[in-house]
Amino acid sequence: MPSKKKTKIVATLGPATSKREVLKDMIDAGVDVFRINFSHANYDDVKERINIIRELNEELETNISILADLQGPKLRVGVMAGEVVVSPGDEITFVTGKPFEGNSEKVYMNYTAFPKDVKAGERILLDDGKLIFEVVETNGENEVRAKVVQGGPLKSKKGVNLPNTNISLPALTEKDIKDAIFAISQNVDWIALSFVRFSQDLIDLQNIIKEHSEHKIPIIAKIEKPEAVENIDKIVAYCDGLMVARGDLGVEVPAQEVPLIQKQLVLRAKKARIPVIIATQMMETMITSLTPTRAEVNDVANSVMDGADAVMLSGETSVGNYPVQVIQKMSSILQSVEGSELIHVPHDPPHIRTKRYITKSVCYHAAIMANEIKAKAISTLTNSGYTAFQISAWRPSAHILVFTSNRRILTQLNLLWGVKAFYYDRFVSTDETIEDVNSIACKKGFLDVGDMLISLAAMPIKDKGMVNTLRVTEIETCAF
Incomplete structure (x- = not known):
């Protein structure tokens, strides 16, 4: 039987997930990306990990997706000589060079x-906001x-956040450009910036992709x-998905504002018809424990109820003791929540009459009709994934x-809520x-x-054009 879960699970690779058997067990447990x-x-x-994932995709007939996540401009302090503790009122000088x-x-x-x-x-936050400093003066050099x-312990190489400062660093550092070119060479499915x-x-990242790849890699x-958050409308116009990275976000803005920002971003992504991933500390306890806290279970469930396409695990699968069990636990939470009538997704029909208006309208009505007639599935033929x-x-x-006959998008689509993709190349x-x-x-x-099915297609089929046809079928025979 196919997996019943529709919300996708993104799992971070690391030392805990270096063995082929572990990756296979994680796929069996419900990993999608x-x-x-x-x-x-x-x-x-x-390279080795990507090869193993692709071999497993062939062996298990799955389409597990690969997401390359670029580091971005990571600000850090240097190495400390011994143990250093700072107290409120103390002064300290930050030195570059x-x-x-x-x-x-x-x-x-x-x-x-x-x-x-x-x-x-302006404020300087250190070690995920555990230490807070206020700038007294700068010599500008x-x-x-x-x-x-x-105050508290000032530790080596801890991250720095500057919530009030207009940083002149670009989002793509030299390291990111090098990493992006490498990721493109490996034909990853998605790149996160x-x-x-x-x-x-x-x-800037789109231009690097265009320069080094014949194919579009979604960002x-x-x-x-x-x-x-302030520029979200312009950002949404140039990306293919959003990630609510609650770790740094919760340091840069007051933590109590993050839950509403999360809801706002999910709604914005839904309006733009792009996927949204909720990340950071979802099942943190399971790095060392077999049981998540009630609050973590609630957090995962609420993310689904907000309308997230995917939920992400970081340390839980990269360095945690239970990378397979955490996937199993997360899958069971997702499956128990997804079908709830308490989840309301805004169903505003498409209204912007772009050249794809007909396709958008057909897709919208297919989703509404599927719910009305209780169709078991909506099938669509696509070349672009749109x-x-x-x-x-x-x-x-x-x-x-x-x-689809486009193998490139088979694995890309695995990030999207509810989507199961299959290779098909007989367009008769x-x-x-x-x-x-x-x-x-x-x-x-x-x-x-006896099941009802809604089929979408572009007619004539051999032209592989935009979807313009909706057909409803009652399954009379399931011979194959």
């Missing part, structure tokens, strides 16, 4: 333009003097800066079965093609005798 975190990636290891061992008076900062960008009164607002603030950040914008994005965003209760007459598709759906366990 593997994420490569380029903050901690060795190219040889990544040549690295040195820090102490309670001076600490190295890896961000060269820091003294130029920062202004007196290489030193920034700050006083401690919230960290610390996106403006649409230009995405345009996910990671929302983790207040500027990104109809899959559209139907998925309307959240029908039916399975979304996508048939409409009747024959729909019969073929029905028998594949029966064979895979999605349809049975």
